Amino acid sequence: MRGPDLTAQDVIKEAGVSLQTFYRYFPSRDRLVFEVIADWIRNQAVRLEAMAAGIERPVERLEHHVRRTLRPAPTPEFATAARFITSEHWRLHQHFPQEMAAVVQPFADLLRREIEAGTLAGEVGSKDPERDARVMTRTILGSFHHMSFFPDSPEAATAADDVWQFCLTALGQPTSAGVPTSQLVIGTIGDPTRERRARIVDSAIALMLRADYERIQMRDITATAGVAIATTYRYFASKDHLMAEALMTWGSRFREERPDEVTDSRSVDRLRSAFRQAVRAFEPHPTMYGALAMLQRSTDPHALELFEQFATRQQDAFEGYLFRLRPDRRTNIVRVMSAVLHTHLRAWASGRETIDEVYAMIDVAAGLLLDD
Numbered sequence: 001m002r003g004p005d006l007t008a009q010d011v012i013k014e015a016g017v018s019l020q021t022f023y024r025y026f027p028s029r030d031r032l033v034f035e036v037i038a039d040w041i042r043n044q045a046v047r048l049e050a051m052a053a054g055i056e057r058p059v060e061r062l063e064h065h066v067r068r069t070l071r072p073a074p075t076p077e078f079a080t081a082a083r084f085i086t087s088e089h090w091r092l093h094q095h096f097p098q099e100m101a102a103v104v105q106p107f108a109d110l111l112r113r114e115i116e117a118g119t120l121a122g123e124v125g126s127k128d129p130e131r132d133a134r135v136m137t138r139t140i141l142g143s144f145h146h147m148s149f150f151p152d153s154p155e156a157a158t159a160a161d162d163v164w165q166f167c168l169t170a171l172g173q174p175t176s177a178g179v180p181t182s183q184l185v186i187g188t189i190g191d192p193t194r195e196r197r198a199r200i201v202d203s204a205i206a207l208m209l210r211a212d213y214e215r216i217q218m219r220d221i222t223a224t225a226g227v228a229i230a231t232t233y234r235y236f237a238s239k240d241h242l243m244a245e246a247l248m249t250w251g252s253r254f255r256e257e258r259p260d261e262v263t264d265s266r267s268v269d270r271l272r273s274a275f276r277q278a279v280r281a282f283e284p285h286p287t288m289y290g291a292l293a294m295l296q297r298s299t300d301p302h303a304l305e306l307f308e309q310f311a312t313r314q315q316d317a318f319e320g321y322l323f324r325l326r327p328d329r330r331t332n333i334v335r336v337m338s339a340v341l342h343t344h345l346r347a348w349a350s351g352r353e354t355i356d357e358v359y360a361m362i363d364v365a366a367g368l369l370l371d372d
Contacts, residue, residue: 034092034103041085041106044069045106048065048068048069051064054229054231057123062118062167063234065110066160067160069144070140070143074237082148086145089145104137108133111132111137112133139166140167199225199227200221200235200236202225203222203225204221205250208288213287216239218239238302238303240302244303244306244307244310247295267324268369268370271318273321275366278314279355279359286349289346315334315335336365337365340362344362
């Protein structure tokens with residue numbers, strides 16, 4: 001999207017219609033942009049409600065709507081669309097304040113329904129759900145607009161937490177049994193949240209160990225974990241995001257030998273021991289290595305960040321076995337060995353090599369690089 005630079009001629013060319021046809025439906029460019037923004041917000045409200053359909057408690061659904069709206073942009077295309085919506089929304093609001101206020105009403109109505117339900121259930125203490133929904137909408141939109149243009153700012157990093165805690169406090173304490181709201185809400189820091197998230201990750205690991213990556217669906221993971229799919233999306237933006245977290249968790253559960261536990265004193269033997277250990281981890285689980293290979297090609301920003309952490313952790317662990325070498329030399333050796341490792345593990349996972357051949361190539365490469 002080109003934002004303020006978008007012209008009616010751009011749209012006409014893209015749509016393949018005549019100028020006359022365009023103006024038959026839209027008297028001006030602003031009217032077209034107005035309809036685009038209205039449709040985008042309306043669809044977002046519908047999507048949020050559908051995603052939260054499996055969440056039983058109103059206050060948890062309300063939290064879902066806040067956090068999902070203020071999550072980091074999942075794709076570059078979404079980030080571009082968000083900036084366009086933001087800039088045009090503010091511009092049009094200056095000229096058509098009443099009409100633009102009506103545009104966000106579907107989102108405000110969604111919040112109002114959850115506030116009403118939460119008040120009836122005794123989870124929050126709102127005295128005027130319509131007013132509170134309106135104020136919440138303005139607060140959320142303000143943060144969304146800031147995040148659209150400053151996604152890397154410190155405020156953006158904590159926006160979802162900050163806005164949710166602010167809104168939760170503003171809604172008041174629940175009226176039933178005198179229970180503090182913070183104890184009612186799953187999603188604030190506490191054991192129930194960690195346990196549920198861990199259960200989802202464990203279910204993903206269990207499926208990754210026995211099924212090919214492409215065959216695993218989010219609904220399979222949620223069914224195994226015993227949670228609603230909307231709950232899973234509260235914690236993970238996509239399948240790749242969840243699988244990357246599962247891979248990190250699975251990798252961290254192996255007890256790594258420390259360099260001083262390897263009895264061989266020669267660096268070459270330490271190197272072989274380290275990379276043989278990596279092969280042993282994948283040997284019983286070829287589908288797990290297939291998942292790793294798929295995640296290497298992911299475009300999900302959350303998955304990419306986690307995979308980078310996984311790779312850095314591996315690099316550092318391998319370098320620890322070569323503590324007697326200069327830092328620059330051990331870094332280069334580990335990079336070459338890692339390339340050899342993954343080349344032959346891919347061949348093994350696809351059936352082109354045996355596992356014995358993988359071990360043999362690890363030994364050969366280590367000897368060529370470091371036979372001291």
